[in-house]
Amino acid sequence: MSSPVATVVSAAAPYDRAKAVKEFDETKVGVKGLMDSGIQTIPPFFVxxxxxxxxxxPGPExxxxxxxxxxDLSAVQGSRAAVVEQxxxxxxxxxxxxxxxxxxxxxxxxxxxxxxKTFHEQPPEERSRVYRREMGKGVSYISNVDLFQSKAASWRDTIQIRLGxxxxxxxxxxxxxxEEVxxxxxxxxxxxxVLYGLLSEGLGLGADRLTDMGLDQGRxxxxxYYPFCPxxxxxxxxxxxxxxGALTVLLQDHIGGLQVETQQGWIHVKPQPQALVINIGDFLQIISNEEYKSAHHRVLANYSNEPRVSAAIFLNPSDRERLFGPLPELTSTDKPALYRNFTFNEFMTRFFKKELDGKSLTNFFRK
Structure with missing residues (x-):
């Protein structure tokens, strides 16, 4: 039994964030594990x-x-040009x-x-089998990809799977x-x-220009999984x-919480039955020489008693050593290249060195 003095010293000790984060990671059960333990307040490193x-x-919109x-992609059959313009x-x-x-x-x-949902709601010993921060085997269950770099953790768990x-x-x-994945x-x-063809035509290029670069091969x-947050x-x-990356295809459930930053401020990406959410990544902004724009987005903590789930597939070039930069067809003396050339390997290495902090990766590659 500890003495009263020891208790006082312990209570007065400064909060050791690094230690708390390490201990949380070592449990291998993520935010879901915290909620299953019955906590009523979130640990300080999540604040x-x-x-x-x-x-x-937070709350209804x-x-x-x-x-x-x-x-509406089916409208391509009637007027492809109209869909390209949209x-x-x-x-x-x-x-x-x-x-x-x-x-x-x-x-x-x-x-x-x-x-x-089923994966994330398995018994902790089942999902913790693939809890790791390396993607060496192509599968990694973690809580917060930037847990050790960020100023504050976010209330979610993730399973990552390399697909291509x-x-x-x-x-x-x-x-x-x-099977489902x-x-x-x-x-x-x-x-x-289909989307790359329409996006390519929107740049005034041939429909195959972006797929010919292998932008659907690296996936x-x-x-x-976003549990209820107290x-x-x-x-x-x-x-x-x-x-x-180049393009993200996201499937979200009916709970909501995804927001995108626009000129009108932060707006909700309202869930629609059967809809897929598509967003432009930094890589496509760069190679389009800013004809297309990547957007900052975030997800609110889940205030619903029902967990929110989503599945995003990030589409990237497959050749990580090839040099990329603004497409020559989209640059001219009037609109010179806004970015330098780089390999995709360099590009992603830079991304994983920083936290998810709202600072665009594009800033590191401007001329």
Missing amino acids: HPPETLATLK PESAPEIPTV IRRAASTVGFFQIINHGVPEELVRRMLAAV PITADWSEIPEVCR MEWDKEVVRVAK VMAAH QPDLTVGLNSHADP
Whole structure:
């Protein structure tokens, strides 16, 4: 039994954030494990600074709030030019849009979301088997990719799976979601080829220009789980950031919480049944010489008693050693290249050296 003196000294000791973060990571059960333990208040290392919290408004959104564009892909059959213009406008302004009538079976959408939820709600000993911060085997279950770099952690857990150009070890992909992930990947590749064709034409290029660069070949899925947060006004589900790659295809459930930063401020990306959320990444902003814009986005901490789940596939070039930069067709004496050339390997190394802090990766590659 400890003495009263020891208790006083312990209580007065300064909070050791690094130690707390390390201990949390070593439990290998993530935020879900914290909630299962019955906590009523979030650990201090999840509390975000006042300047971040000041912009948050957890809770239902007004019906009259602005929305990001929605594009009906089936309209391509009637007027491809009109759809190209819709996507071009969205990609060059807000950098986000939703697509409907994309051809992904409704039943697969349901199964995919259910599979993500099932993985994250397995007994802790099951999901902790793949808890690791390296992607050596192509599968990694973690809480916060930037846990050790960030000023404050975010209230979510994630399973990452490498899908291309070399797929993760089949045996490493958890059986509870393996089949669904593989089917989902095939559908996303199909949809991405359609989108790249439309985006390419929106730049005044041939429909195959972006896919010829292999921009649908490098793929990683991040399937997030956002449990109920007892103090959603003190933290976030995912901090403000721009995606580093070319294009992101996101499936989100009905809970909501995803927001994108626009000229009108932060607006909700309202869940639509069967819709996929598409956003432009930093890489596509660079090679388009800023014809297209990546957008900062974030996810609010989940105030709902029901967990929020989502699955994002990040589409990138497969050749990590090839030199990339603004496409020559999009530069001229009137509009010179705004960025230097770089390898995708250098690009992603830079991304993982920084926290998800709202500072765009593009800043590191400007001329």
